[in-house]
Amino acid sequence: MTTGSTPEENADKPLDIQGDGQSVGVPASGEVEGSAFNPLGNPGEKHWQAGYIEEPGLHDRGNIFFAAVEMTRMPMIVTDPRQPDDPIVFANRAFLDLTLYEEEDIVGRNCRLLQGPDTDRDTVAEVRAALAERRAVAVDILNYKADGTPFWNALYIGPIFDRDGELLYFFASQMDITQRRASEQSSLQAQKMEAIGQLTAGMAHDFNNLLQVINGNLELALLAVNNTGAAADPIRRAQRAAMKAGKLTQQLLTFARKQRLEPKRVNLNALLVEFSELLVRTLGDRVQMQLDLKPGLPSCKLDPTHFEMALLNVLINARDAMPDGGRVRVSTTVVTGGAAQEAAGGQVAVCVSDEGEGMAPEVMRRATEPFFTTKGPGTGLGLAMVHGFVQQSRGRLEIDSTPRQGTTVRMVFPVDGAREVPGSGEDALDSAAQESAKARILVVEDNEDVRELAETMLEAAGYAVVSAPSGEQALNVLDEGAEVDLVFTDVMMPGGMNGLQLADHVRLRRPGTPILVTTGYMDELPAARGQRLDILSKPYRQEDLLARVRAILPLANG
Numbered sequence: 144m145t146t147g148s149t150p151e152e153n154a155d156k157p158l159d160i161q162g163d164g165q166s167v168g169v170p171a172s173g174e175v176e177g178s179a180f181n182p183l184g185n186p187g188e189k190h191w192q193a194g195y196i197e198e199p200g201l202h203d204r205g206n207i208f209f210a211a212v213e214m215t216r217m218p219m220i221v222t223d224p225r226q227p228d229d230p231i232v233f234a235n236r237a238f239l240d241l242t243l244y245e246e247e248d249i250v251g252r253n254c255r256l257l258q259g260p261d262t263d264r265d266t267v268a269e270v271r272a273a274l275a276e277r278r279a280v281a282v283d284i285l286n287y288k289a290d291g292t293p294f295w296n297a298l299y300i301g302p303i304f305d306r307d308g309e310l311l312y313f314f315a316s317q318m319d320i321t322q323r324r325a326s327e328q329s330s331l332q333a334q335k336m337e338a339i340g341q342l343t344a345g346m347a348h349d350f351n352n353l354l355q356v357i358n359g360n361l362e363l364a365l366l367a368v369n370n371t372g373a374a375a376d377p378i379r380r381a382q383r384a385a386m387k388a389g390k391l392t393q394q395l396l397t398f399a400r401k402q403r404l405e406p407k408r409v410n411l412n413a414l415l416v417e418f419s420e421l422l423v424r425t426l427g428d429r430v431q432m433q434l435d436l437k438p439g440l441p442s443c444k445l446d447p448t449h450f451e452m453a454l455l456n457v458l459i460n461a462r463d464a465m466p467d468g469g470r471v472r473v474s475t476t477v478v479t480g481g482a483a484q485e486a487a488g489g490q491v492a493v494c495v496s497d498e499g500e501g502m503a504p505e506v507m508r509r510a511t512e513p514f515f516t517t518k519g520p521g522t523g524l525g526l527a528m529v530h531g532f533v534q535q536s537r538g539r540l541e542i543d544s545t546p547r548q549g550t551t552v553r554m555v556f557p558v559d560g561a562r563e564v565p566g567s568g569e570d571a572l573d574s575a576a577q578e579s580a581k582a583r584i585l586v587v588e589d590n591e592d593v594r595e596l597a598e599t600m601l602e603a604a605g606y607a608v609v610s611a612p613s614g615e616q617a618l619n620v621l622d623e624g625a626e627v628d629l630v631f632t633d634v635m636m637p638g639g640m641n642g643l644q645l646a647d648h649v650r651l652r653r654p655g656t657p658i659l660v661t662t663g664y665m666d667e668l669p670a671a672r673g674q675r676l677d678i679l680s681k682p683y684r685q686e687d688l689l690a691r692v693r694a695i696l697p698l699a700n701g
């Protein structure tokens with residue numbers, strides 16, 4: 144909120160005289176300024192903060208100025224502080240259009256009729272204090288229309304005096320700035336998410352390196368004890384904790400939209416059972432969740448972490464639609480008929496149904512628009528992110544809603560027809576050893592512990608390994624003529640050359656040499672860099688690394 148000067152402070156200021164002295168004004172002189180909305184775009188110098196008039200009546204309505212006030216689209220009112228409770232004594236037609244009131248409903252009443260349950264009482268108190276001091280005031284305030292619809296009102300109130308300094312009226316103009324406020328809030332939320340993303344991205348690289356060393360060495364320790372003995376179970380528990388810590392880092396990056404999708408072959412039933420405890424905590428004590436999972440559900444291919452975030456967004460909307468509590472049903476099903484018949488292999492769906500307030504058709508049509516929200520503090524990003532994720536996963540989002548009956552949100556995904564890749568664990572190691580007797584891999588990693596771990600994992604599988612701690616030294620290895628069948632490099636390396644720049648140099652020096660990159664911060668990877676990048680997310684397991692290497696080398700040698 145911003146305020147102007149008092150009559151006493153105006154005493155020595157130069158006045159702007161108009162109409163042969165019929166009215167006199169105190170120019171603003173840039174004094175009313177601050178965070179409130181200003182249609183001028185600046186504090187202003189020439190518009191009046193206060194006015195002095197000779198004719199105090201409101202009955203002369205035959206001049207051009209009255210016609211201009213009625214024709215303008217700027218809502219305006221006049222109140223009379225000399226009457227009890229400072230009632231409205233004049234309102235132009237634009238004010239009636241804005242507030243949806245009729246003239247007879249507002250004349251004679253105080254402006255507080257526009258206030259509602261979420262109007263900030265501190266703002267109201269500040270406005271009243273300014274008016275009590277007979278100051279001009281500019282403020283953004285949440286008001287309500289006659290039908291109960293809230294809107295943000297950019298309000299400007301100025302005092303009008305007679306020649307003797309007696310306060311005659313307050314003049315108020317206003318503007319509906321709801322859309323501007325929504326855009327500002329959305330922009331602020333986006334900035335917060337960007338800040339979170341930059342913070343988490345800075346931590347993710349080092350944190351994932353630590354987790355890589357912890358989890359990788361636990362994996363090697365488990366192999367050393369042949370997966371048996373008293374030490375095996377504690378090692379497995381430590382492994383699970385390390386992988387969950389890595390998943391937490393990825394969730395932070397996902398929330399901040401700093402993570403690319405990493406689709407995997409998953410079963411939605413298994414994911415929902417795994418997430419169920421988190422889902423129940425999200426819904427709270429007043430909402431009951433019911434799982435209804437179809438047995439034998441086919442697998443699909445999607446990013447499980449992003450799916451979890453999408454599902455949480457939908458459930459949060461369901462919870463908010465039932466402020467008094469209720470029931471949410473989460474179910475899976477095989478989709479038949481319609482678009483499912485055209486999809487090769489069929490489709491599966493996750494349905495979230497609530498018993499909440501529901502949406503009107505016009506609201507439902509806009510539900511997935513970015514920044515569109517029906518919730519006061521909402522950003523309008525939740526369902527937009529869900530919609531984007533489902534589309535990226537080659538699926539579709541369906542929403543059915545009826546006011547006062549509830550909403551059903553369906554995330555539909557294509558069935559993954561790929562067969563499971565045989566062999567894992569020790570079998571995978573044996574298979575890799577048989578296939579990799581002559582393959583040589585260049586490992587590029589600035590972190591010594593992570594580099595040594597990758598060397599151990601690959602050498603245990605029978606690969607020949609040469610390593611370098613930086614991109615520059617990796618190029619020296621190539622320039623010296625070393626035979627290399629695959630370059631395995633970290634993306635984020637401090638100093639001069641990162642992994643992506645190294646990949647570009649390798650393609651120039653050794654065209655056709657396959658490149659596998661690893662990172663915990665997927666936002667640094669572009670959608671395309673001339674050639675498709677093979678990406679392994681940190682922290683990775685030995686099984687994941689070997690499976691990716693085996694998939695690449697036969698293609699390179701074929």
